[in-house]
Amino acid sequence: MEPFVFVGGKGGVGKTTVSCAYGVKCANAGVDTLVVSTDPAHSVSDVFDQQFGDVPESVAGVDNLDALEIDPEEEVTAHLDDIRRRLSDQVSAAMVNEINQQLEMAHQTPGAYESALFDRFVDVMRNSDPYDRVVFDTAPTGSTLRLLALPEFMEGWVNRLMHKREQSIDLFEKAAIGNAEPRRVMDGDPVLERLQERKEFFEYAGGALRNDAAFFLVLNPDTLSLNETERAIADLEGEDLGVRGLVANKLAPSPDEDENGRGARYLRDRVETERERVERVRETFDPPLVAEIEFRTREVQGDLLEDVAGELDVEVRAEPPTFV
Amino acid sequence: MTLADRIESYRATLEEWLRGLYHGMITHPAYEKIEKEAEDAEDAFLLACFPDAFGIPSPVSYYTAELLPYIEDEFEAWERRLWDRDSYMERKGQQYHF
Numbered sequence: 190m191e192p193f194v195f196v197g198g199k200g201g202v203g204k205t206t207v208s209c210a211y212g213v214k215c216a217n218a219g220v221d222t223l224v225v226s227t228d229p230a231h232s233v234s235d236v237f238d239q240q241f242g243d244v245p246e247s248v249a250g251v252d253n254l255d256a257l258e259i260d261p262e263e264e265v266t267a268h269l270d271d272i273r274r275r276l277s278d279q280v281s282a283a284m285v286n287e288i289n290q291q292l293e294m295a296h297q298t299p300g301a302y303e304s305a306l307f308d309r310f311v312d313v314m315r316n317s318d319p320y321d322r323v324v325f326d327t328a329p330t331g332s333t334l335r336l337l338a339l340p341e342f343m344e345g346w347v348n349r350l351m352h353k354r355e356q357s358i359d360l361f362e363k364a365a366i367g368n369a370e371p372r373r374v375m376d377g378d379p380v381l382e383r384l385q386e387r388k389e390f391f392e393y394a395g396g397a398l399r400n401d402a403a404f405f406l407v408l409n410p411d412t413l414s415l416n417e418t419e420r421a422i423a424d425l426e427g428e429d430l431g432v433r434g435l436v437a438n439k440l441a442p443s444p445d446e447d448e449n450g451r452g453a454r455y456l457r458d459r460v461e462t463e464r465e466r467v468e469r470v471r472e473t474f475d476p477p478l479v480a481e482i483e484f485r486t487r488e489v490q491g492d493l494l495e496d497v498a499g500e501l502d503v504e505v506r507a508e509p510p511t512f513v
Numbered sequence: 514m515t516l517a518d519r520i521e522s523y524r525a526t527l528e529e530w531l532r533g534l535y536h537g538m539i540t541h542p543a544y545e546k547i548e549k550e551a552e553d554a555e556d557a558f559l560l561a562c563f564p565d566a567f568g569i570p571s572p573v574s575y576y577t578a579e580l581l582p583y584i585e586d587e588f589e590a591w592e593r594r595l596w597d598r599d600s601y602m603e604r605k606g607q608q609y610h611f
Binding site for chain 2: 268272275276278279280281284287288291292294295296298299300301303304305339342343346347349350353354356357358359360361363364365366372373379380383384387
């Protein structure tokens with residue numbers, strides 16, 4: 190299967206549990222695996238009961254498994270600081286203030302978080318050399334979908350920007366009379382250079398997502414979750430990113446036959462409705478249901494994680510990335 | 514000074530004047546027009562880079578912010594032109610010499 194696996198779904202359905210379980214499953218099979226959390230809630234640390242940070246660290250007690258937590262806020266700040274540093278090298282003191290305002294505004298737009306996350310995502314995919322498999326525990330559906338649609342949109346936009354820039358430089362060169370120095374020169378224009386870099390970056394991102402990534406959606410057996418999953422499948426397909434499988438999580442366990450107390454009757458009812466919903470998923474949703482995971486009585490950690498890993502019917506063997 | 518010399522210097526002066534007139538009436542306005550067109554193209558570029566400067570939120574400004582260190586001149590000129598320009602019609606009208 191593809192080396193990059195994205196686990197998505199509505200908030201609270203158990204994306205982190207499923208991604209960690211899948212990570213453990215791969216690692217146990219001897220595949221060098223990295224689990225990347227992009228959820229600001231940072232629950233990967235909770236699952237493994239170990240603090241993770243910005244650089245991959247090996248998970249205690251599990252061989253071949255590393256984890257990494259991306260903090261979007263830190264990424265945004267790092268991006269801002271990097272530009273500021275170059276700003277003070279290049280720009281005269283009088284203009285620094287003016288430009289600083291623009292800079293800060295750009296980093297406070299609602300999209301900045303997502304862009305920063307996306308940058309880091311792609312960075313991890315590009316430098317995934319030491320690992321055979323990278324599992325991304327993504328943020329809830331809506332923002333993830335926008336994130337994954339970003340490359341196509343941005344590629345078009347960057348192309349447009351480059352075209353406009355070339356046009357204006359070309360005119361400036363033509364406007365230089367005789368031996369006068371033109372105001373802008375096409376050769377070695379730093380703006381075009383930057384834009385070209387970005388263009389390549391988005392091209393890589395789009396290609397890697399389309400060719401080397403598999404998407405799984407986690408759902409709970411309730412109507413809300415099912416509806417959202419249906420929409421997410423359609424949206425991802427619209428982006429040309431097929432969903433490889435669905436994971437039903439938090440299914441109610443059925444009581445023993447001879448039990449007939451109030452709790453048992455409730456559970457039996459519950460199991461019945463959930464069975465219908467799971468049936469609906471199996472029959473009307475396109476991607477296959479790859480796992481049905483029962484509700485646990487306590488947090489999924491340690492040996493419980495291994496249990497859940499065993500229930501995932503997903504291939505572990507990783508192919509090397511094809512799109513470089 | 515011979516007649517030939519006088520004719521020669523007269524021709525030189527005339528040529529200089531003609532070149533000056535040609536430059537002032539034809540060449541320079543034409544180049545100026547191109548330059549203004551270039552400025553307009555640059556304005557369009559900057560607007561596409563920083564739409565949120567006009568209150569239009571856009572996911573691109575996070576990325577185009579990376580260009581800021583390199584477009585000091587453009588940015589300054591852009592702001593100046595924006596303050597300066599009364600209307601698009603007027604700006605375009607200035608580019609015509611009758």
